[in-house]
Amino acid sequence: MRPGYGMFQQQAAKMRLTPQLRKAITILKLSTPELLEAVQQEMNDNPILEFSGNEWDAYTTTYKFQSAIGRRDQIYDPLQHASSNEESLERHLKEQLSFVKKISPSIRKMVAFMIGNLDNNGYLGPSLHEISDVCKVDLAQAELALRILQGFDPIGIGARNLRECLLLQVQSLSECFPLVSLLIRNHLKDVADYRIHKLSTILQVTSQEIQAAIDVIKELNPRPGSAYHIEAVHYIIPEVIIEKTGEQLVVLIHQAASPRLSVNGYYQRMGKESSNYNEAAKFLSVKLNSAMFFLKCLEQRRKTIFRVAQAIVEEQTEFFWKGASFLKPMTLKHIADKLGVHESTVSRATVGxxxxxxWGIFELKHFFPSGLLKETGDSASSEHIKARIKEWIQRENIAKPYSDQKLTELMIQEGIQISRRTVTKYREELGISSSLRRKRI
Structure with a gap:
């Protein structure tokens, strides 16, 4: 037979996601804040849905529902309309500028221009040449305006680089630290790399003096304007509450994560009493079916998350009784097999x-740590290893801190087979410096 092209008919089985199934999957993936938004959007689109209670309060969102036909009126909250007292960096600096009297209008205008060109950390972006060109003034006036700005609070504001920022702060200290200024001006890279012996040899001073100077530099603020940079606060609403009750662990679904919705009886009766050929009846029929499916999705989501949380508690019982160091390795597949669901379902039910x-608020994903094999045949979770690293470093001799190799040897002595590279990775994830930087002479 010769190969060639042609058109053929054949039957093939393919799995397709219906719009309803897509919606159910999407609702399961939503975090609690996203779910509250989705519920509110669904209620805005579907007049048949309403909350079962007269009032519903989910932290900062409060709604009130009245009348038989499901009319919605939001409770007026005066705190929602109160102005913010958080002061911006620009406002803080311009208030100080208003108290400076003996300067010309052109200098005042230039200082205000510089204030408007500071970044979130308080550094001045454009150069003095660029500022003098834009403001149509000579370079000497731009330098005078910069000195005025750098005299404002917080100290270090208006610096053009890290070195200048640190020097401004050192100059404002009550005690004179010539060695600190010298290190900042000429050896900032060696200070960052913690090369104490090299600096001691170059500057002909003792290692203790270098150590003391570096400690002073660590106390300085490299980002003086960051305290005035207000970022949006993202609140976490726990989906699940796990409590100790006597000798048992109880799993509860948070009320905010399980809004109590129902179908409005008025519209439901209207749909039954209307003719099947009535346009209103057709509209109500579509909305009723949509509402019932949405309620089904919410209930399925609640049950799935509850079952997953309950399975996590059963598998991680020691963690909930004894603490983080007793968290054991676990996979999504293990929980999925236990519940008889697909692994992707467990993933959607735990993400976000x-x-x-x-012991605090944790993402459900936190209870699925990776692990390393122990000599006993068991396995130790990454959280357990991190907890042990933290304990050893807290008890170490600051004059001879544990190196990553020494920490590796301590792990191996406990029967945990781990490489030095993995110890280094876990130490960095904990935000702990290397032994060289932890050392105190």
Whole structure:
């Protein structure tokens, strides 16, 4: 037979996601804040849906529902309309500028221009040449305006680089630190790399003096304007509450994560009493079916998350009773097999969902740590290893801190087979400096 092209008919089985199934999957993936937004949007689109209670309060969102036909009126909250007292960096600096009297209008205008060109950390972006060109003034006036700005609070504001920012702060200290200024001006890279012996040899001073100077530099603020940079606050609403009750662990679904919706009886009766050929009846029929499916999705989501949380508690019982160091390795597949669901279902039910536990609030994904094999045949989770690293470093001799190799040897002595590279990775994830930087002479 010769190969060639042609058109053929054949039957093939393919799995397709219906719009309803897509919506159910999407609702399961939503975090609690996203779910509250989705519920509110669904209620705006579907007049048949309403909350079962007269009032519903989910932290900062409060709604009130009245009348038999499901009319919605939002409770007026005066705090929602109160102005913010948070002061911006620009406002803080311009208030100080208003108290400076003996300067010309052109200098005042230039200082205000510089204030408007500071970044979130308080550094001045454009150069003095660029500022003098834009403001149509000579370079000497731009330098005078910069000195005025750099005299404002917070100290270090208006600096053009890290070195200048640190020097401004050192100059404002009550005690004179010539060695600190010298290190900042000429050896900032060596200070960052913590090369104490090299600096001691170059500057002909003792290692203790270098150490003391570096400690002073660490106390300085490299980002003086960051305290005035207000970022949006993202609140976490725990999906699950896990509590100790006597000798048992109880799993509860948070009320905010399980809004109590129902179908409005008035519209439901109207749909039944209307003719099947009535346009209003057709509209109500579509909305009723949509509402019932949405309620089904919410209930399925609640049950799935509850089952997953309950399975996590059963598998991680020691963690909830004893603490983080007893968290054991676990996979999504293990929970999926236990519940008889697909692994992707467990993944959707844990991503972006949080649990309030006796040890704090954790994302449900936190309870699925990776692990390393122990000599006994068991495995140790990454969280357990991090906890041990933190404990050893807290008890170490600051004159001879544990190196990553020494920490590796301590792990191996406990029967945990781990490489030095992995120890280094876990130490950095904990935000702990290397042994060279932890050392105190």
């Amino acid at each position: 969902k949080y649990a309030q536990t006796p």
